[in-house]
Amino acid sequence: MGFSKGVFLIVYLLLVFFKPSLSNFSLSSKELSEVPINFLKSAKKSEVFDWMVGIRRKLHENPELGYEEFETSKLIREELDKMGISYKYPVAVTGVVGSIGSGKPPFVAIRADMDALPLQEKVEWAHKSKNPGKMHACGHDAHVAMLLGAARILQENRELLKGTVLLVFQPAEEGGGGAKKMIDAGALENVEAIFGLHAASHLPLAEVASRSGPLLAGSGFFEAVISGKGGHAAIPQHSIDPILAASNVIVSLQHLVSREADPLDSQVVTVAKFQGGGAFNVIPDSVTIGGTFRAFLKESLIQLKQRIEEVIMGQAAVQRCNATVNFFSKEKPLFPPTVNDKDLHKLFQKVAGDVFGTDGVKDMQPVMGSEDFAFFQEVIPGYFFFLGMKDDTMKQIPSPHSPYFRINEDALPYGAAMHASLVVRYLLESQTETPMGTGDFHDEL
Ligand SMILES: *[C@@H]1O[C@H](CO)[C@@H](O)[C@H](O)[C@H]1NC(C)=O
Ligand SMILES: *[C@@H]1O[C@H](CO)[C@@H](O)[C@H](O)[C@H]1NC(C)=O
Ligand SMILES: [Zn+2]
Ligand SMILES: [Zn+2]
DSSP: OOHHHHHHHHHHHHHHHHHHHHHHHHHHHHHHHHHHHHHHHHHHSHHHHHHHHHHHHHHHHSOOOTTOOHHHHHHHHHHHHHHTOEEEEEETTTEEEEEEESSSSOEEEEEEEOOOBSOOOOOOSTTOOOSTTOBOOSSHHHHHHHHHHHHHHHHHTGGGOSSEEEEEEESOOSSSOHHHHHHHTTTTTTEEEEEEEEEETTSOTTOEEEOSEEEEOEEEEEEEEEEOBOEETTOGGGSBOHHHHHHHHHHHHHHIIIIISOTTSOEEEEEEEEEEOOSTTEEOSEEEEEEEEEESSHHHHHHHHHHHHHHHHHHHHHTTOEEEEEOOTTTSOOBOOEEEOHHHHHHHHHHHHHHHOGGGEEEOOOBSOOOTHHHHHHHSOEEEEEEEOOOTTOSSOOOTTSTTOOOOGGGHHHHHHHHHHHHHHHHHHHTTTOTTOSOOHHHHO
C-alpha cells in the first residue's frame, strides 16, 4: 500500500467515524454560542426568577449550620421532586446529588454549598433570619437557589445534554470540610470535571472573575492553651503570667511569614482569638489563643503548621509556661489551595463571554481566602469563579461574614445561566473539541 493510499484510507476512516459528530458540531456551532444567552433569557423570565428568589428567601429565613442543613436539604429535594429530577440522599449527612441527562458518561458536576454561619443577623427586612444566632452571611442561600435554577433550565433542555450533569449540594463549607465528606461518600465517582461559584459583593452585577491556576489559598486553623500560674496582679513574682507569654508567642508567630517564608510565596499567619483573664488585678491561670494560616502551596502550609506548633511550645517554655496546640485535624481538615484547571479556564472564558460579553469576564489576582471546593479539585479537574452581585443602591458594601451582609437577588439568573451553560457546553465540546485534552484530531483534519 502506497503512502498516499494509506493517508487516504485514514482520512476516509476518520470521516466515516466522526462524520455524525462533526456535522452536529458544525451545525450547532452558532447554537453552541447561543446556549448561554438562551439560558440567561430563561433564567430572567419572571416565572423562573421569582421562583429562585422565593427559594433564596425561604432559605435565608431558616439558616442552618454545617451538617445540620436538614430543612435546607429537604427543600432542595422537594424542588427536585417537582421537576422530576432524581437524586441520591443522604450523601455526607445532609448532602444531595441530583442527576440530569442520559445517566451515562461523561459525567460533569456543578456544586452549591448549603450552610450558614453562627452570626446574629442585623439587617432588618421581611425575610430576616428566624434562627437566633444563625445567618446566611456568605450567600450560600443564593448559591442553592442558583443551582436549583440551573437544574430547572437543564431539565427543560435535557435533549441538549450529551451525557449527565450531577447537581452537588454539599453541607458544611464554612470550615467543616463538607466537600471532603462528599468525596468520601462517592459523590465524584466517574465525574470528569466540576464547576463552582461564589457570589461576590464587590464585583459589578453581570460580571464574573476568576483565573487559571491558583485562585484561593489553602488554609488551616489552630488553637493553643498557654498555662502559667495565676495570682495577685501586684505580686507578679509569685505567678507565672500566661498573658505576657501568649503575647510573646503571638509576636514570634509573625516572624514565620516575615522571616522564614519566601517573600514571593504569599502566606498569612493571623492570631484572631485571644482569651484570658477578666479582672484588672488578677493574673489568670491560662490564656487561649487561636487563628488561621494560609498559603498557596501545600508544602508551605505543612511547613507553617509545623513551625506554628514549635514556636508556641518553645516560646511558652521560655516564659516558664506549658502549652498545648490543637489543629482540629478531624473537625477542620487543612483546606488545600483552590487551583483552577487551565483547560476549564478556556471553556469558562468562552461560555462567560457568551453570557456577559468579553468586557464582563475579568481576570483576577489570587486571594488569600479559601474554599473547600479545593477538595474536589484535588481529585478531578475543577473550576471556581466569582459572580458579580454588587448592589449600586447601597453606599457601603457589607463584606461576607458580616451581620449586615446582603445578597443582590438580581444576580440569581446570571449564576443559574452560568452553571447550566458551563455543563452543557462542557458535554457538547468534550465530544467534539476534547477540552480535557487527549487529542485535537479536528485540528489535524
Ligand atoms: C446528531 O444529532 C442527531 C439529531 O439531533 C442525533 O440523533 C445524533 O445522535 C447526534 N449525533 C451525535 C454524535 O451527537
Ligand atoms: C508544666 O507541666 C509540668 C509537667 O506536667 C508541670 O510539672 C508544671 O507544673 C507545669 N507548669 C505550668 C506552669 O503549668
Ligand atoms: Zn463563607
Ligand atoms: Zn461562602
